[in-house]
Structures are given as structure tokens and as C-alpha cells.
Amino acid sequence: MNNQGKTGIPESEINQRVEALLAKMSLDEKIGQLNQVSGADFSPGPKAVDVIRKVGAGSVLWLNDPRRFNELQKIAVEESPSGIPLLFALDVIHGYRTIFPIPLAMAASWDPAVAEQSQAVAAREARAAGLHWTFGPMLDIARDARWGRIVEGAGEDPFLGSAMAAAQVRGFQGDDFADPERVLACAKHFAGYGYSDGGRDYDPVYLSEAQLRNVVFPPFQAAIKAGVATFMSAYMDLNNVPATGNRWLMRDVLRNEWGFDGFIVSDAFAVINLVIQGYARDGREAALRALDAGLNMDMASGAYLDNLAGLVNDGSLTMAQIDEMVRPILALKVRMGLFEHPYVDETLLEKVVARPDHRQAARLAAQRSMVLLRNEGGLLPLSKDIQNVAVIGPLADSMEATEGSWMVFNHKPAAVTVLQGIQAKLPGVSVAYAPGPEIHRDIPHPFGEFDSAEKKPPQTAEEAESAYQTALETARGADLVIMVMGETADMAGEFASRGSLDLPGRQEELLKDIHAMGKTIVLVLLNGRPLSIRWAAENVPAILEAWEPGTEGGNAVADILFGDVNPGGKLPVCFPRNGNHAPLYYARNITHLPESSPRYRSRYWDDLPTPLYPFGFGLSYTTFSIDNLKLSAAQVKVGESLTVTADVTNTGKVAGDEVVQLYIHQKWGRDSRPMRELKGFERVTLQPGEAKTVSFQLGPDELGYWSTHAGAWIQEAAAFDLWVGNDSTATLHAEFAVVG
Numbered sequence: 001m002n003n004q005g006k007t008g009i010p011e012s013e014i015n016q017r018v019e020a021l022l023a024k025m026s027l028d029e030k031i032g033q034l035n036q037v038s039g040a041d042f043s044p045g046p047k048a049v050d051v052i053r054k055v056g057a058g059s060v061l062w063l064n065d066p067r068r069f070n071e072l073q074k075i076a077v078e079e080s081p082s083g084i085p086l087l088f089a090l091d092v093i094h095g096y097r098t099i100f101p102i103p104l105a106m107a108a109s110w111d112p113a114v115a116e117q118s119q120a121v122a123a124r125e126a127r128a129a130g131l132h133w134t135f136g137p138m139l140d141i142a143r144d145a146r147w148g149r150i151v152e153g154a155g156e157d158p159f160l161g162s163a164m165a166a167a168q169v170r171g172f173q174g175d176d177f178a179d180p181e182r183v184l185a186c187a188k189h190f191a192g193y194g195y196s197d198g199g200r201d202y203d204p205v206y207l208s209e210a211q212l213r214n215v216v217f218p219p220f221q222a223a224i225k226a227g228v229a230t231f232m233s234a235y236m237d238l239n240n241v242p243a244t245g246n247r248w249l250m251r252d253v254l255r256n257e258w259g260f261d262g263f264i265v266s267d268a269f270a271v272i273n274l275v276i277q278g279y280a281r282d283g284r285e286a287a288l289r290a291l292d293a294g295l296n297m298d299m300a301s302g303a304y305l306d307n308l309a310g311l312v313n314d315g316s317l318t319m320a321q322i323d324e325m326v327r328p329i330l331a332l333k334v335r336m337g338l339f340e341h342p343y344v345d346e347t348l349l350e351k352v353v354a355r356p357d358h359r360q361a362a363r364l365a366a367q368r369s370m371v372l373l374r375n376e377g378g379l380l381p382l383s384k385d386i387q388n389v390a391v392i393g394p395l396a397d398s399m400e401a402t403e404g405s406w407m408v409f410n411h412k413p414a415a416v417t418v419l420q421g422i423q424a425k426l427p428g429v430s431v432a433y434a435p436g437p438e439i440h441r442d443i444p445h446p447f448g449e450f451d452s453a454e455k456k457p458p459q460t461a462e463e464a465e466s467a468y469q470t471a472l473e474t475a476r477g478a479d480l481v482i483m484v485m486g487e488t489a490d491m492a493g494e495f496a497s498r499g500s501l502d503l504p505g506r507q508e509e510l511l512k513d514i515h516a517m518g519k520t521i522v523l524v525l526l527n528g529r530p531l532s533i534r535w536a537a538e539n540v541p542a543i544l545e546a547w548e549p550g551t552e553g554g555n556a557v558a559d560i561l562f563g564d565v566n567p568g569g570k571l572p573v574c575f576p577r578n579g580n581h582a583p584l585y586y587a588r589n590i591t592h593l594p595e596s597s598p599r600y601r602s603r604y605w606d607d608l609p610t611p612l613y614p615f616g617f618g619l620s621y622t623t624f625s626i627d628n629l630k631l632s633a634a635q636v637k638v639g640e641s642l643t644v645t646a647d648v649t650n651t652g653k654v655a656g657d658e659v660v661q662l663y664i665h666q667k668w669g670r671d672s673r674p675m676r677e678l679k680g681f682e683r684v685t686l687q688p689g690e691a692k693t694v695s696f697q698l699g700p701d702e703l704g705y706w707s708t709h710a711g712a713w714i715q716e717a718a719a720f721d722l723w724v725g726n727d728s729t730a731t732l733h734a735e736f737a738v739v740g
């Protein structure tokens with residue numbers, strides 16, 4: 001019962017109130033609570049206001065307007081038969097008005113505290129706008145960078161992903177559902193969505209139970225441990241059963257095994273989509289199968305609204321089944337004090353978003369998330385005395401690309417761009433700027449239709465060529481060229497998978513042409529997924545992965561480029577040499593012909609299969625040594641823990657951060673195990689010459705795994721390798737044994 005205690009109201013009182021409500025609700029009113037209705041004009045089906053007035057609703061989504069929230073809430077409370085208030089829900093993924101780095105970037109901070117703080121700010125702003133519930137965090141482990149939604153998660157690793165999951169849940173929810181500065185969180189998408197075939201969005205997923213339990217599930221379990229209020233079912237087929245109709249996922253695992261007592265909402269239209277997916281004959285069967293599988297709330301599809309009453313009346317479903325689905329929805333509304341405080345103060349938002357600490361938090365998060373990929377000859381940090389600098393690239397002055405994908409509805413971009421950040425660092429210097437040709441998706445993003453902002457027509461071929469030439473000219477006149485390249489915000493996210501990971505458009509060509517002029521180049525990347533930047537990695541002396549860094553992104557980039565901040569982020573995903581190498585991840589199993597074998601050449605005959613930059617990698621303006629690796633015991637019994645310590649020392653001349661990472665490998669067992677798995681990390685800040693001892697615990701949770709052979713979670717007597725270092729190729733090594 002993970003949610004107990006997370007409110008001031010005693011559990012018994014909550015239950016009593018829920019039962020009292022249920023006792024006086026008609027079937028239609030109960031069904032109303034099982035619906036999340038769309039507040040947007042674009043949705044098909046009945047209007048939210050009509051449904052609310054008639055039978056009430058569990059929740060409203062796709063609306064972002066405090067005044068309208070209050071209007072609809074008044075109808076729910078005063079005019080709907082049950083008078084039950086509505087939960088207003090929206091995707092607040094990485095900030096409401098103050099935008100934080102995209103979640104993949106937050107994971108690159110390897111700093112759960114900063115992720116928690118960021119989502120706490122997002123929650124405060126969202127709540128002040130009248131929202132009660134966000135559809136985040138997204139916890140899908142993603143190992144295929146072609147999949148667009150890799151931008152929304154914490155990357156490829158379940159251990160890092162779990163730490164980020166718990167931190168985000170704590171940030172959104174705090175530790176009391178009744179906290180008026182927090183929102184309910186939603187662990188999504190349950191489960192397996194990150195493994196869609198070929199990285200193609202929504203494509204089916206085939207995953208073994210071992211993969212699910214060892215890799216996909218841990219962040220969801222961490223979210224439950226952190227008290228997450230709700231879950232969202234995924235769209236896709238998991239082993240031939242759509243997640244939204246998947247009884248094993250929703251009942252057997254989530255509720256019965258893990259004891260989740262909140263409620264599950266479908267993804268948008270996913271209930272009726274069961275028909276399109278060929279899993280249900282019609283809407284009636286879709287509703288029946290989803291509810292029977294344990295899905296509480298239908299997001300926007302109307303299938304519950306249209307069919308549940310008929311299903312109860314003809315005996316296909318019982319009232320007890322309906323009550324079971326309604327209960328956790330009502331319980332959350334009671335727990336969070338929604339009945340006592342259904343309305344939002346419409347003047348609150350502007351006061352809350354004006355808080356300077358929100359901007360400061362966004363700048364800190366952006367600084368901590370950036371990863372220095374290359375710095376030949378210590379080109380960075382740059383001197384603030386430089387006079388003749390050009391900033392070039394299609395994203396250099398783009399607020400949209402700086403804020404990144406997944407903005408809340410009706411959000412007006414307002415980020416400090418990289419160009420602006422650099423200009424602010426160099427007062428009195430005139431910074432030359434040329435965007436070069438625009439970059440676009442080949443197939444436009446479908447959400448573009450909902451974007452009310454006026455769009456200028458795309459460049460003509462002549463305009464693009466002229467922009468290219470202007471960029472070359474601008475670079476020619478400069479001593480140092482800062483090139484800001486990557487992907488636009490709509491190139492990652494939902495509906496944003498790609499077959500290639502190359503820099504889109506003519507960006508690499510421009511990079512090469514300016515390089516050929518003999519210019520010193522610093523490349524700043526703005527992107528929401530790993531890109532294949534091999535040419536740049538071999539030719540451009542300095543590369544900063546800035547991701548999509550949010551409102552303060554441009555300032556944070558400039559802080560790092562000019563040395564006010566020393567970068568300390570690390571990659572939460574491997575960067576492949578080539579997009580065709582996806583999926584690529586470090587925690588692979590060992591083959592019969594391992595890389596250490598003398599007969600080993602390569603897994604491809606035309607390329608190295610290793611990443612361009614490995615998981616966990618990132619440079620600093622200082623240097624570190626990690627040594628003095630010690631284990632509390634060479635041998636522990638099954639069920640016992642051992643302590644691993646190592647010393648990390650700043651051996652350079654400036655203060656900086658290092659992320660000390662611990663990896664293990666179980667050498668044999670009933671199942672094969674990955675060649676390395678992250679099992680501990682800590683980000684430390686050290687002054688020049690300063691040393692610190694970091695300490696990690698390895699116990700049954702870290703040393704056990706879900707075994708295909710045993711069909712259960714087991715811990716075995718076996719020998720283990722262990723490495724400590726600053727990326728997933730760490731070489732500082734020790735061994736230990738677990739004995740029976």
C-alpha cells in the first residue's frame with residue numbers, strides 16, 4: 001500500500017468517504033469518473049462540458065487555462081449529479097513556464113537531487129495554473145536512439161533510470177498529496193514502449209520476461225517506492241497483447257505483485273485503439289477487455305463512456321468490478337483535498353512564475369546536465385577577451401530548440417538562446433551571427449496542426465543557398481566559430497522517430513566547409529537523442545552536448561564555454577558511430593567470441609561496433625584520478641552486503657565534478673548476465689587537489705536478478721567482476737565472490 005501515509009487524512013477516513021460517495025452514485029456517475037475527457041477542440045466525441053454536466057468526469061486533459069478550469073470545476077461541483085470535482089491533467093514534462101532541460105538531459109546530470117528540484121518547480125508552477133496531475137515522469141528505458149521518445153526518458157540504464165524515476169516522483173508529488181504546491185505524478189508508459197521494433201514509434205514490442213523484469217520494470221518499481229499516484233498504460237502490443245488490455249501487466253504485476261494502489265489511465269485513445277490494433281472486435285469489446293485487464297481510466301477515447309453501462313446491464317461486467325475501478329480515483333481526490341479546494345486562484349500563476357529561484361534552478365539544472373564530449377588541447381574554456389567570434393547554425397538563436405520538445409499546451413517559447421547567452425557573456429563585443437539554412441523534418445510533425453503560432457513558410461532553395469553562403473562569409477571573418485547544431489524540437493519526441501542519426505540538413509556540410517577554412521570551431525549540440533557525429537568527433541576540437549536545455553539554456557551554455565561553470569554531466573546513453581548501429585547499449589551479454597578474445601576482430605566488417613562515446617562518458621576542465629579501490633570483503637554470503645570504496649582526487653587546476661560509477665558482472669550463473677551493469681554512482685564536487693572517498697553498498701538488490709531459468713528473482717553463489725571509474729569502460733578492477 002504505497003500511498004498510505006501520504007496525506008494528512010487517516011486511511012480509515014479516506015475509505016469511509018470513498019464508500020459513502022460510491023453508495024450514493026448511480027452507475028452513470030461511476031462511469032463518469034472512469035473517464036478523462038478532452039478539453040481541446042480538436043478531439044472527436046462529445047464535448048467535455050456536456051459530459052461533465054451530465055455524469056461528471058474523473059479528469060479533463062489538454063486544457064491549460066485557469067479560468068476555464070474554474071468554469072468546468074464549477075459545473076462538476078455544482079451541476080453534475082455527484083458533485084465530484086475534476087482532476088485537471090496535462091503533460092508537464094520538463095517545466096510548465098520555466099522550462100528545464102529535457103528528461104534525457106536531466107539524467108545526464110547524474111544528479112537526482114537536481115532532477116527532484118526541477119520537477120518541484122514544474123509542479124509549483126503547474127499547480128498554480130490549476131493543474132493537479134502531470135503525465136510524467138516517462139520511465140521507458142530506451143536503447144534505440146532512432147526512437148524519438150528517447151528524449152523523454154532517462155536513457156538506456158535501469159539503475160540510473162530508477163534513481164531519476166524516484167527523484168522526479170518526489171519532485172512532482174513531494175510527500176503529501178495534499179500539498180498545494182505539488183501535482184500528482186504518472187509513471188508512464190507501462191510497459192516496454194522504448195523497445196518498439198526498429199525504433200519506429202508505436203511499433204510492436206517483443207520482450208522476454210527477463211528483459212522486462214531486469215531492464216524495463218525497475219524504474220516503474222522505483223516510482224512506486226517513491227509513492228507515485230498513477231500509472232499510464234502504453235499504446236503498443238507487448239508480446240502480442242496491447243499494454244492497455246494487458247491483464248498480466250496491470251493486475252498480476254502492478255497491483256498484485258507490487259501492491260500499487262493508485263489508478264491507471266490509458267494513453268490517449270488507447271482503449272478504442274484496441275479495435276484498430278486488432279485486439280477487440282468493437283468499442284464494446286475494447287472497453288470490456290481494458291476494464292477487465294485492470295485499466296481504471298479511459299483517456300479521451302469515449303469507449304468507457306459509450307459501453308460500460310451496457311456491459312453492466314447485460315451482465316458482462318458487475319457493479320463490483322466498476323466500483324473496484326472507481327475507488328482509487330475517488331481515494332486520490334479525497335487524499336489530495338480536492339473536495340475542500342476544487343478551485344484555483346486565477347491570479348496565482350503570474351506570481352509564482354516570477355520567482356527568481358525558478359530561473360536559477362533552471363540555469364543550475366542546465367549547467368549540470370551538459371556533457372563535454374571533446375576538448376582537444378584545452379580549447380575550452382574560452383577567454384572572455386576574445387573579440388572576433390561568430391555564432392553559426394540554425395539552432396543558435398532558436399528559442400524552440402533551446403526549450404526542446406514537449407512544451408505544455410499554448411506555451412510561448414521564451415528561452416535565452418545560445419546566441420543571447422554568448423552575447424551576454426561578452427558585453428561590448430559584437431558577436432557575428434548567421435543561422436545558415438533552416439532545418440526541417442521531411443515529414444511534418446502531426447502536432448504542428450495544433451500549434452496556433454503563426455508559421456513562416458519554409459525557405460526556398462534559393463533562400464537556403466543564400467543563407468548557406470552568408471554563414472560561410474560570416475565564419476570567414478571570425479577567429480573563432482561557435483557552431484550550434486543538432487535537431488529542432490519537433491525532431492525528437494512522439495511521432496519523431498528517425499531512420500538516421502545524422503545531423504539533419506546541410507549542417508555537417510557547413511561544419512566541414514568552415515573547418516576547411518582553417519577556423520577554430522566549437523560545436524554546441526542541441527538535440528534530444530544521441531546523434532552520429534563521427535566526423536565532428538574526429539575533426540572539431542571542442543564539442544559540448546547541451547541537449548535541449550530549457551529557458552536558461554543559452555546562459556548555461558555560455559557559463560560553460562567561458563569557464564564560469566565546469567561541465568560535469570555524463571552520457572545516459574551510448575552515442576553510436578553510425579545510426580545503423582542502433583540499438584546500442586553497454587550492458588550487453590558476452591558472446592562466445594568476446595572482445596577480449598585474440599580471434600575477435602569486429603562484429604561488423606565495415607565498422608567498429610563500439611560506441612563513439614560510451615555510456616557514462618563526459619569530460620571536465622580538470623582531471624581526476626580514481627584509485628584505492630577497496631572491498632569490505634572478498635566474499636559475502638547470499639543475502640549479505642559488501643561495501644566498495646574508492647578515492648577520487650581532483651588532479652587538475654580548477655574545481656570540478658566527477659561522477660564515480662560502479663559496474664559489476666556476474667561471471668556465471670543459471671542465466672547469462674550482462675558484461676557490465678551500473679550498480680552505483682555518485683557525483684562529487686572537488687577543489688583542485690581535493691580527494692574524497694566514495695562508498696557504495698552492494699546487497700541482494702544489486703547482486704540478484706530475475707532468472708529465465710528459475711522464473712523468479714534469484715541471487716546466486718558466483719564470482720563477480722567489479723569496476724569503478726568515470727564511464728562504462730572503467731578499468732579499475734576487483735573481484736569478489738558470493739557464496740551459498
Ligand code: NOJ
Nearest residue numbers: 091135188189267268494
Ligand atoms: C500521448 C502520449 O503517448 C502520452 O505520453 C501523453 O501523456 C498523452 N498523449 C497525453 O497527452
